Amino acid sequence: MSTAQQPGGPGAEGGAHIALPFSRNSASFAGSSTAVTSPNPVPDDPYVPAEALPSPREKPMGFWQHLDELRGVLIKSVVAFVICAVIVGSFATNFMEWLKWPLLSVAKDYPQLDTSLGTLSILEVFNMIIQLCVFGGLLLASPLILFFISQFVSPALTDRELRAVKPMCLSAFFLFVMGASFSFFLLMPSTVRIAIELNQAFGLETRWTAGNYFSTMSWLVLGSGAVFEFPLVIILLVWLGVLTTAFLRKYRRHAIVLIFVIAAIVTPTPDPVTQSLFAAPLYALFEISILVSARVEKRKAAARTV
Numbered sequence: 001m002s003t004a005q006q007p008g009g010p011g012a013e014g015g016a017h018i019a020l021p022f023s024r025n026s027a028s029f030a031g032s033s034t035a036v037t038s039p040n041p042v043p044d045d046p047y048v049p050a051e052a053l054p055s056p057r058e059k060p061m062g063f064w065q066h067l068d069e070l071r072g073v074l075i076k077s078v079v080a081f082v083i084c085a086v087i088v089g090s091f092a093t094n095f096m097e098w099l100k101w102p103l104l105s106v107a108k109d110y111p112q113l114d115t116s117l118g119t120l121s122i123l124e125v126f127n128m129i130i131q132l133c134v135f136g137g138l139l140l141a142s143p144l145i146l147f148f149i150s151q152f153v154s155p156a157l158t159d160r161e162l163r164a165v166k167p168m169c170l171s172a173f174f175l176f177v178m179g180a181s182f183s184f185f186l187l188m189p190s191t192v193r194i195a196i197e198l199n200q201a202f203g204l205e206t207r208w209t210a211g212n213y214f215s216t217m218s219w220l221v222l223g224s225g226a227v228f229e230f231p232l233v234i235i236l237l238v239w240l241g242v243l244t245t246a247f248l249r250k251y252r253r254h255a256i257v258l259i260f261v262i263a264a265i266v267t268p269t270p271d272p273v274t275q276s277l278f279a280a281p282l283y284a285l286f287e288i289s290i291l292v293s294a295r296v297e298k299r300k301a302a303a304r305t306v
Contacts (some may be wrong), residue, residue: 073152080144085137092129095136099217102188110196117210124211135218139180143173164239172232175285179228183220187267187278191220194271216268223266227282231289238293245294259283 107115119125146169199206237243263278
């Protein structure tokens with residue numbers, strides 16, 4: 001049966017229209033063999049996967065525009081750090097009394113202990129103030145800096161990746177604060193107590209300087225906060241497929257040895273008590289990371305089967 005149009009029928013002037021049922025847009029062959037395609041994928045288009053659709057947060061920018069955005073992030077981060085450092089410096093004397101809490105709490109058990117801190121050089125007090133402002137400013141400004149960085153990278157992430165990044169950033173901040181608090185309220189007093197006991201055992205006079213005291217505290221607090229981030233690193237490697245929970249369970253004994261090595265590096269004293277105090281929560285976090293990683297693997301396997 002012929003499907004040609006009559007000369008006077010519809011479509012006679014431009015030729016016959018043939019609608020292909022499998023095409024997204026009806027192609028017109030009237031004087032041209034080029035099909036009409038949509039310049040941008042439509043969200044409701046069943047032929048375009050959801051991952052290929054542009055994010056509503058994404059803004060088309062060139063290389064120099066990205067550099068300008070990055071410059072804005074760096075400027076805002078520096079401004080936030082400077083403001084927080086100035087705040088810490090303005091209340092430096094109050095912060096110093098608060099930071100002496102580990103020493104003062106332990107000194108209650110040693111009535112003859114002199115808790116006054118001194119300096120041995122002219123510039124030591126300046127170095128101590130700078131150290132206090134830098135570390136205190138970084139600690140106070142870290143939530144704002146993370147927020148600025150997330151604003152910069154979020155347009156390039158899919159909704160699925162963004163849902164994973166948000167809890168990871170919150171977990172990173174929570175783990176750092178937990179590690180720093182653990183070091184300040186438990187590890188630092190234990191270190192001070194052991195140092196006092198050893199000085200008394202060898203008949204040595206305790207003469208601590210402010211620079212040594214605050215340097216030891218900064219190393220312990222910041223080091224503990226950084227080390228407590230390792231569960232997120234393990235979960236991220238499992239999510240990327242670099243590690244598996246079977247591998248982590250198989251080498252659990254090796255992980256325990258590695259944890260004690262890290263504890264020996266971070267803790268300033270070589271005594272096993274302080275190292276064990278630091279290694280115990282690290283091992284607990286290692287076991288928690290295995291449980292979370294197993295859940296991540298199950299979700300990835302479920303997503304593959306869908």
